[in-house]
Amino acid sequence: MPLSSSTAAVSMPDVVSDPCPDHRIGLEAIRRAAAIIDPVFLRSPQYRCGALEDRLGCRLTLKLETTNPVRTFKGRGASLLVRSLGAAKDDAPLVSASAGNWGQALAHACGAAGRPLVLFAAETANPVKVARMRALGAEVRLTGVDFDAAKAAAEAHAARSGGRFVADGRDVEASVGAGTIGMELLEAPERFDVVLIPLGNGALATGVGRWIKAVAPSTRVIAVSAAGADSMRQSWLEGRPIVRPAVDTIADGLAVRVPEPAALVDMRGTVDDVIEVDDAAMRDAMRLLFDAAGLVAEPAGAAGVAAVLAARDRFAGLSVATIVTGSNIAPDLLGALVA
Numbered sequence: 001m002p003l004s005s006s007t008a009a010v011s012m013p014d015v016v017s018d019p020c021p022d023h024r025i026g027l028e029a030i031r032r033a034a035a036i037i038d039p040v041f042l043r044s045p046q047y048r049c050g051a052l053e054d055r056l057g058c059r060l061t062l063k064l065e066t067t068n069p070v071r072t073f074k075g076r077g078a079s080l081l082v083r084s085l086g087a088a089k090d091d092a093p094l095v096s097a098s099a100g101n102w103g104q105a106l107a108h109a110c111g112a113a114g115r116p117l118v119l120f121a122a123e124t125a126n127p128v129k130v131a132r133m134r135a136l137g138a139e140v141r142l143t144g145v146d147f148d149a150a151k152a153a154a155e156a157h158a159a160r161s162g163g164r165f166v167a168d169g170r171d172v173e174a175s176v177g178a179g180t181i182g183m184e185l186l187e188a189p190e191r192f193d194v195v196l197i198p199l200g201n202g203a204l205a206t207g208v209g210r211w212i213k214a215v216a217p218s219t220r221v222i223a224v225s226a227a228g229a230d231s232m233r234q235s236w237l238e239g240r241p242i243v244r245p246a247v248d249t250i251a252d253g254l255a256v257r258v259p260e261p262a263a264l265v266d267m268r269g270t271v272d273d274v275i276e277v278d279d280a281a282m283r284d285a286m287r288l289l290f291d292a293a294g295l296v297a298e299p300a301g302a303a304g305v306a307a308v309l310a311a312r313d314r315f316a317g318l319s320v321a322t323i324v325t326g327s328n329i330a331p332d333l334l335g336a337l338v339a
Contacts, residue, residue, distance in 0.1 A: 018214055020269040024172055024262075025210045030179035033080050037177055038112070041068050041075040046185065046321075051292040056308045061192065061321040062293070063185055066301070070104040070132070072326035074168065077177030077203055078105035081166060082113050084173055091115065095158035095165050097151035099200075099252040100129025101326050102168040107136035118163065120154035122146050126252055126330045146247060148258040169201030169260035178207030185321055186212065192219050193318040196304035198325050199223035199232050199274060200254045202263030208323070209270030220272045224303040226254040227278040235259045236267055236274050250279045250333065253300030253326060281306040283336075289324070290337050299333070301325040 018027055034042065046063040053060050065073035082094075093116040096106055103119045110117040117138045121130055122145060133140050141157075144150040151167070158165035168174045185195065185208070195212055197205045202223075209221040225233040228249035234242040241264065247255045282299040285306035289295040297305075304322025308315050329337070 019217065020210075020214075023210060023266070023269065025175050025179060025206060025266060025270075027211065027214055029176045030183060030207070030211055033076075033176050034180050034183065036080055036083050037076050037180065038079040038083075038109070041079055042180065043184065044068070044181075046188065049293055052288065052305070055288060055292060056305070056315070057312050058308060058315045058317060059190075059319045060308070061185075061188060061319070062295075063181060063321065063323045064295070065181070065323055065325050066295075066297070066327035070101070070108050071328050072101035072105060073178060073181060073204060073323065074102045074105035074174070075108060076180055077168070077174035077207075078102065078109045080177040081171055081173035082106070082109035082115065086113055090164070092162070092164040093118065095120075095154050095161070095163040096167060097121065097147065097154040098133070098168070099147045099255060100126050100133065101253060101328060103133040103138060103140070104129060104136060104328070106166070107133050107138035111137040118154075118157065120144075120150040120157070122150045126328065128330060129328050132328065146257060147252070147255055151258070167201075167260065169203045169263040174203040175207035175210070175266060178204045179211045181323060182208040182211030186215050188321075190319055191216055192321045194220040194222055194315065194320050196307050196320060196322040197221065197223050198254060198300045198303040198323070199225045200256055200300065201260050202232060202267060204323070204325065206263060206266035206270045210266075213270055221270065222307070223267075223271050223274045224307045225274060225276045226251045226282070226303070227276045229255045229257065230276055232256055232259050232263070233274040233276055235264050236271070249299070251282055251299035251303065253298065254303065275307055275311070277303055277306040277310050281310045285309055286333070286337055295324060296327045296329060296334070296337065297324050298326045298329045301327060
């Protein structure tokens with residue numbers, strides 16, 4: 001059933017009322033983050049994309065988090081995290097795990113701060129992302145069959161070495177940094193009926209959703225997961241962590257097998273629904289973004305558009321916004337896209 005539509009223009013309020021005052025993602029923290037994050041990651045382009053609207057049957061606003069040095073939204077949270085640690089005089093070497101984009105963002109932030117960084121990634125990780133993490137100065141260790149195996153290895157290494165383990169979706173700065181995207185989205189003159197947000201470890205959905213549900217509570221925040229990596233969706237639906245034995249998706253940015261408990265708690269009051277899309281829909285969305293809008297998006301970055309493609313009737317005639325979260329695309333997918 002289509003969602004109800006409300007198209008009246010609204011202005012950004014001076015004071016945000018907080019429906020979840022005890023939420024760990026603070027609204028004032030999001031406000032302050034905009035003054036701390038490296039400005040190169042802020043004020044990303046957003047616009048109504050008429051070329052896609054004709055094909056999708058809805059009013060569509062794109063927020064492009066691909067026009068920055070690491071070509072992903074994760075630069076915001078990583079910058080906030082590393083700068084906050086520096087302000088707190090915490091100079092321990094950092095250890096983390098990444099499918100690629102979080103690692104690039106951390107490597108960029110640590111390089112700017114002169115802080116050592118050890119990153120763990122799966123042996124199957126996107127080689128483009130691995131090369132970029134190394135080029136940005138991180139020590140990258142490949143281990144395990146998937147992201148969550150690499151994450152476990154990273155935590156063990158940090159415990160042995162005395163490094164500080166940081167995790168996307170666990171460290172609140174990742175979510176707070178992502179919340180600044182929500183602030184920017186709502187500067188548009190038209191209120192959105194729905195915002196579609198790719199769901200990996202949850203920092204993006206919870207950060208953006210936290211701001212939107214406080215400022216524009218009638219806007220539906222819908223997270224989009226991969227059908228082949230549904231642990232976060234099922235965990236949210238059942239109210240408890242659901243661990244899968246394996247994942248099977250082209251969207252490495254959504255390929256979570258072991259959910260972050262903190263992120264699941266953060267989803268309360270910030271996410272209205274979680275839907276899933278399959279790999280075919282993401283491939284179609286990548287092709288549509290490239291052909292109609294001249295945009296290169298990795299599979300996770302195209303998940304919002306894929307959701308509309310897969311359920312046109314649900315979003316028909318509505319004002320929809322989605323975030324193109326990254327463009328660090330694997331060589332085989334890029335070749336198929338431009339062929």
